[in-house]
Amino acid sequence: MDFPQSRNQSPSQLPTSSSKYHHPYFTSAEVEYLSEKQRGKFSATQDEKTRQTACGFLEAMGARIGFPRRTTATAQNLYHRFHLFFSRKDFQNYWARIFDVALGALYVSTKMHDTLKKPRELLAVSYAVRFPELAAKSKHPGGEVDLDTMDSQIIEADRQRLLAVERLILETICFNFTSRMPFPYVIKIGRALKVTKQLTKLAWRLAVDSHRTLLPIQYPPHTIALGSIYVACLLSSFEQLELPNQEGFQTSQKIVSLLGKRGNWEKKYHSQVEDLEDIAHTIIDILIQGAQSPSASTSPSTPSSPTPHPSRNMHIPPVASQLPTPFNADQLIRLKITMRETEHPPRVRHPLGSVDPSALYGKDGTLQVGRNNDGTVRFLFGPPGIAGP
Incomplete structure (x- = not known):
């Protein structure tokens, strides 16, 4: 395996110093x-x-x-x-x-x-x-x-x-x-929304599955957690019999109604409905993949102790899991179609920092890593204009 090599530059052309910025999230x-x-x-x-x-x-x-x-x-x-x-x-x-x-x-x-x-x-x-x-x-x-x-x-x-x-x-x-992980937020937000323990457990497993996607490098953990709760309630209410309300808890239908439209919750949880819809589609997509290809299953069988089953016929043993809902792929696709009919237009997300990070990905290689002969390199914990943690 070959790794990226240094740029072909003479010593007089090499920069004396450069800065590289950590971008916690990307649009x-x-x-x-x-x-x-x-x-x-x-x-x-x-x-x-x-x-x-x-x-x-x-x-x-x-x-x-x-x-x-x-x-x-x-x-x-x-x-x-x-x-x-x-x-x-x-x-x-x-x-x-x-x-x-x-x-x-x-x-x-x-x-x-x-x-x-x-x-x-x-x-x-x-x-x-x-x-x-x-x-x-x-x-x-x-x-x-x-x-x-x-x-x-x-x-x-x-x-x-x-x-x-x-x-x-x-x-x-x-x-x-x-x-920072979304899992503690699933518990805390679930309690604040009065989500049942069963739905909280499902949301936890969906938050696990979210890390198989690019969501965690696009959204902060509290938004991932809220999106996982939203998806758990969608899965538990779509084409399902409405269960009697448990004392002290909200039904999944009420939570879907709350999080599926704009409201005060957006300010309270520092998230927006468009983001939850994007997270929902991405997580449901990976559930559809798991339903269509059981060998490429998603979430572990339990939140704390996933157990792999090795197979001599495979390079990678599939993680022991089942789709955490009784839905098959067709039902999940119908859920996505229903969501498309009422979802909000995608919101405009601006890159972090005072400078558009896209400019740092240009031909000059400002943000390239793994390169030698860059002179003195400063690694900063945040993009320009954002204070480090």
């Missing part, structure tokens, strides 16, 4: 622009397939090691962010691109959440996930591959690639280790 237009730019000859469908394979691999890794949900979710976010800045053509081998970048993202995430594992430990588990036949031969009690039985040169080469990806990922986040 939909920015994500589309960057994704298309880095996708190269890959189609959007191939790009999505690669993304889901990487996310499934990270789910399996997190389940085997026992990482908390925040570690796995952050690793998925880092993987998504990485490929906004690095082209697919920078990585020659298809599988190496997925696993090396995903494993590097997981390694950085373990540092961010104080769940650190050594590179060799991660590699041992990754071999077991990728190559079940090796794990079957291993006598390790945890099902890991015994690295002492493998070629030491191969292991060292994989370790070096993991560390190389780690450096690139650290540059993409400008060494900003701040990571």
